[in-house]
Amino acid sequence: MAYANVKPALAAWRAAHPRATMREIEDAVEEQVAKLWAEFLAEVARQSQADEQAHSERCGSKLATRGRRTRRLRANGGEPIVLERSHAVCPVCKPGVFPLDRELGLLPGSPLTMAHSGPR
Numbered sequence: 001m002a003y004a005n006v007k008p009a010l011a012a013w014r015a016a017h018p019r020a021t022m023r024e025i026e027d028a029v030e031e032q033v034a035k036l037w038a039e040f041l042a043e044v045a046r047q048s049q050a051d052e053q054a055h056s057e058r059c060g061s062k063l064a065t066r067g068r069r070t071r072r073l074r075a076n077g078g079e080p081i082v083l084e085r086s087h088a089v090c091p092v093c094k095p096g097v098f099p100l101d102r103e104l105g106l107l108p109g110s111p112l113t114m115a116h117s118g119p120r
Contacts, residue, residue: 002039006032034077042081045104054099056090063088063099071101074111 085100
């Protein structure tokens with residue numbers, strides 16, 4: 001759902017719901033904004049430099065990338081966010097980490113992205 005698709009999607013919804021109340025219109029707009037919100041979150045998160053700067057927190061050695069993995073999250077509105085990120089291992093002390101998760105403050109295994117209640 002790109003920004004350019006929001007207005008046509010809402011126009012199509014309105015055409016299909018000509019007698020919608022203001023509350024129903026608000027709900028439809030919020031649904032579209034939640035999708036756009038999730039898309040923006042993922043796009044900005046992917047602009048990280050975490051992979052190039054990743055070092056072991058134990059010994060300080062540069063981490064070696066061991067492939068990419070997908071993490072599925074949910075924004076506060078419930079919209080899915082999919083992040084492709086590198087898995088890295090320290091060649092000296094061996095712990096594996098996801099540098100992007102560490103940079104973004106994402107808890108291991110948690111599907112949540114943040115604590116606030118959605119778009120402001």
